[in-house]
Amino acid sequence: MATVPKVDVGTDYKEKYGFFVPEDYVFKAKRGLNPEIVKEISWMKKEPEWMLKMRLRSLEIFRKKPMPTWGADLSVIDFENIFYYLKASNKQSTSWEDLPPDIKKTYDRLGVPEAERKFLAGVSAQYESEVVYHSLQKELTAKGVIFTDTDSALRDHPELFKEYFGTVIPPADNKFSALNTAVWSGGSFIYVPKGVRVEIPLQAYFRINAENMGQFERTLIICDEGSFVHYIEGCTAPIYTTDSLHSAVVEIIVKKDARCRYTTIQNWSTNVFNLVTKRAMAYADATMEWVDGNLGSQITMKYPSVYLMEPGAKGDVLSVAFAGKGQHQDAGGKMIHVAPNTTSTITSKSISKGGGRTSYRGHIKMYPDAKNSKSFVKCDALLLDDESRSDTYPYNDVDAENVTLGHEATVSKVSDEQLFYLMSRGITRSEAETMIVNGFIEPFTKELPLEYAVELNRLIQLEMEGSVG
Amino acid sequence: MADFEIRDLRASVEGKEILKGVTLAINKGEVHAVMGPNGSGKSTLSHTLMGHPGYTVDGGEVIFKGQNVLTLEPDVRARMGMFLALQYPVVVPGISMTNFLRTALNAKRGYDGKDKSKQVTPKEFRSLLKGELEVLHMDDSFLPRYINDGFSGGEKKRAEILQMAILKPEIAILDETDSGLDIDSIKFVADAVNRMRGPELGVLIITHYTRILQFIKPDFVHVLVDGKFVLSGGPEVADRLEKTGYSEWAEADEPAVLKPEEVA
Numbered sequence: 238m239a240t241v242p243k244v245d246v247g248t249d250y251k252e253k254y255g256f257f258v259p260e261d262y263v264f265k266a267k268r269g270l271n272p273e274i275v276k277e278i279s280w281m282k283k284e285p286e287w288m289l290k291m292r293l294r295s296l297e298i299f300r301k302k303p304m305p306t307w308g309a310d311l312s313v314i315d316f317e318n319i320f321y322y323l324k325a326s327n328k329q330s331t332s333w334e335d336l337p338p339d340i341k342k343t344y345d346r347l348g349v350p351e352a353e354r355k356f357l358a359g360v361s362a363q364y365e366s367e368v369v370y371h372s373l374q375k376e377l378t379a380k381g382v383i384f385t386d387t388d389s390a391l392r393d394h395p396e397l398f399k400e401y402f403g404t405v406i407p408p409a410d411n412k413f414s415a416l417n418t419a420v421w422s423g424g425s426f427i428y429v430p431k432g433v434r435v436e437i438p439l440q441a442y443f444r445i446n447a448e449n450m451g452q453f454e455r456t457l458i459i460c461d462e463g464s465f466v467h468y469i470e471g472c473t474a475p476i477y478t479t480d481s482l483h484s485a486v487v488e489i490i491v492k493k494d495a496r497c498r499y500t501t502i503q504n505w506s507t508n509v510f511n512l513v514t515k516r517a518m519a520y521a522d523a524t525m526e527w528v529d530g531n532l533g534s535q536i537t538m539k540y541p542s543v544y545l546m547e548p549g550a551k552g553d554v555l556s557v558a559f560a561g562k563g564q565h566q567d568a569g570g571k572m573i574h575v576a577p578n579t580t581s582t583i584t585s586k587s588i589s590k591g592g593g594r595t596s597y598r599g600h601i602k603m604y605p606d607a608k609n610s611k612s613f614v615k616c617d618a619l620l621l622d623d624e625s626r627s628d629t630y631p632y633n634d635v636d637a638e639n640v641t642l643g644h645e646a647t648v649s650k651v652s653d654e655q656l657f658y659l660m661s662r663g664i665t666r667s668e669a670e671t672m673i674v675n676g677f678i679e680p681f682t683k684e685l686p687l688e689y690a691v692e693l694n695r696l697i698q699l700e701m702e703g704s705v706g
Numbered sequence: 707m708a709d710f711e712i713r714d715l716r717a718s719v720e721g722k723e724i725l726k727g728v729t730l731a732i733n734k735g736e737v738h739a740v741m742g743p744n745g746s747g748k749s750t751l752s753h754t755l756m757g758h759p760g761y762t763v764d765g766g767e768v769i770f771k772g773q774n775v776l777t778l779e780p781d782v783r784a785r786m787g788m789f790l791a792l793q794y795p796v797v798v799p800g801i802s803m804t805n806f807l808r809t810a811l812n813a814k815r816g817y818d819g820k821d822k823s824k825q826v827t828p829k830e831f832r833s834l835l836k837g838e839l840e841v842l843h844m845d846d847s848f849l850p851r852y853i854n855d856g857f858s859g860g861e862k863k864r865a866e867i868l869q870m871a872i873l874k875p876e877i878a879i880l881d882e883t884d885s886g887l888d889i890d891s892i893k894f895v896a897d898a899v900n901r902m903r904g905p906e907l908g909v910l911i912i913t914h915y916t917r918i919l920q921f922i923k924p925d926f927v928h929v930l931v932d933g934k935f936v937l938s939g940g941p942e943v944a945d946r947l948e949k950t951g952y953s954e955w956a957e958a959d960e961p962a963v964l965k966p967e968e969v970a
């Protein structure tokens with residue numbers, strides 16, 4: 238197997254989005270992974286016995302499961318050289334003013350205060366391994382909505398937590414879900430009661446900020462019958478020289494007639510391994526929408542999925558991946574049709590530049606009961622030069638009758654005609670390329686809240702600068 | 707010395723020699739028409755002048771503002787004041803016409819994202835657009851649409867002239883702007899171009915047919931056959947072509963007027 242070259246992200250990256258805040262940790266665990274570390278994490282968090290047992294069981298599963306070999310090359314990850322738990326601050330902040338200055342500075346660079354002023358209903362911003370900043374509007378509480386970090390949820394809402402935790406993605410699902418369950422820390426927990434619509438998107442902004450620091454956040458969202466919530470997660474990572482592992486698990490339950498949209502824009506620095514398991518269960522006439530944007534990271538493997546469990550359930554994945562030099566974005570989606578009259582769509586857009594590689598990997602499964610179900614997959618790849626690469630790996634398993642399954646794939650290059658046209662109007666080559674790329678992902682961008690759309694276009698612009706060829 | 711001088715321009719496409727020495731001097735305030743039969747090199751002339759990468763310059767120079775523009779990128783030529791209205795405007799999905807026009811105007815004014823004083827203000831941009839849209843008989847609904855995406859032939863050509871009106875070039879090349887246009891669209895387009903005529907604008911109309919010249923009266927007409935000018939003169943040259951077509955040049959015996967059934 239070919240090895241993945243280490244990427245020197247260079248000083249320009251630092252100017253672009255990287256910055257460094259000196260580490261000031263209250264507690265720093267030892268590197269490496271063993272039952273003692275796991276016990277220590279659980280003890281630090283004062284967790285109930287069942288969670289400790291689950292963590293230890295998951296660690297066993299993680300050790301037994303082989304590394305997946307079907308996607309990107311993961312052989313360079315050294316699990317013994319990673320910190321599995323860090324706690325940046327002992328107390329939870331409830332308002333912006335209370336945040337430690339270092340952390341504040343980090344978020345200032347990311348523009349979080351502005352975002353909060355304009356859009357936020359509540360912020361759950363993860364710094365290092367644990368949520369330290371958290372604000373929640375009173376009206377949400379009044380409606381019975383729970384929006385908190387996952388550690389607090391385990392402590393404050395034990396019954397609800399235990400009922401759903403690990404039910405959508407059991408530890409044994411895959412090697413990285415097992416790892417996450419063993420060492421998880423932080424993440425968001427949302428519960429929306431029956432019939433409640435949360436009209437303002439709930440957002441979490443977080444970033445990794447320690448050398449060889451793994452992030453294993455765990456998110457659990459429960460949309461009770463007829464409810465609606467839009468959750469937004471976004472992050473950029475500062476620059477470090479050694480590999481960093483990010484392995485999150487996101488579990489979502491969308492009950493009858495409910496709708497959940499989960500929007501992500503991730504921009505990890507190009508030394509991060511981003512291996513995420515995201516899955517939702519959608520029940521009768523429920524809708525689950527994944528809107529997923531991946532920039533940055535060295536390797537991303539992420540396939541948001543929806544299990545369509547009851548008639549009328551609907552699942553959507555809309556994703557964008559951008560792979561630059563030395564990057565491999567292996568992304569896609571999974572739609573598992575279990576019940577009749579279920580529908581799903583996957584729209585995947587990928588951009589490769591400077592020798593970057595994108596792969597679409599998708600799985601559509603229709604069980605025998607999934608009569609009259611429909612699924613449509615569309616993947617479009619844009620290559621910015623001849624060194625870059627794009628592949629498509631669609632897997633379809635249809636065991637049901639009377640179903641419709643469509644697949645459309647295109648690979649295109651930035652055309653000379655388009656470039657000439659824009660340049661003939663006085664627009665520079667690099668700006669013209671940026672416009673063409675932003676135009677290509679516009680079907681994705683238009684689904685984002687305005688602020689995120691602007692931010693994504695800006696990130697694309699930064700990625701594109703210097704790509705004159 | 708003229709404002710825009712093409713001197714002995716030679717160009718090829720994929721190794722095939724197309725332009726075999728074209729010389730032409732255009733002053734601001736003048737309207738020149740280049741007419742020629744199919745394959746005479748009309749499109750090669752327009753694309754080479756603007757710097758399309760598919761066309762190779764084999765010799766000659768084009769002097770504008772004291773510089774040989776043939777060595778410059780298309781965007782630099784455009785910012786200097788050149789403009790090409792394409793025969794086949796290109797579709798660019800995902801970018802609205804408004805965004806395109808604003809970005810191009812800002813580029814023309816030298817705004818590079820830093821010096822805000824050079825940036826067109828929303829108010830100025832709106833009023834500029836409003837006036838030009840009226841002249842071209844276009845409505846606002848066209849602005850949020852993607853660049854040329856799903857535009858009819860007439861809409862595309864009008865959109866080209868709208869860009870010209872917004873960018874206010876000093877040398878404008880109109881490549882087969884009348885092709886595929888119905889008579890109303892030709893009139894709107896011609897009205898808009900005629901309004902822009904004046905001491906600050908030199909125009910080069912490239913056309914196979916004489917029709918557009920009835921609406922935009924040229925000062926000079928040049929006949930291009932097999933990559934070279936074979937005849938130059940005043941508007942009377944167009945009248946002559948109207949009657950005899952390109953038959954004077956035996957290898958290019960084509961009419962220069964549209965047959966009734968070809969008039970859209």
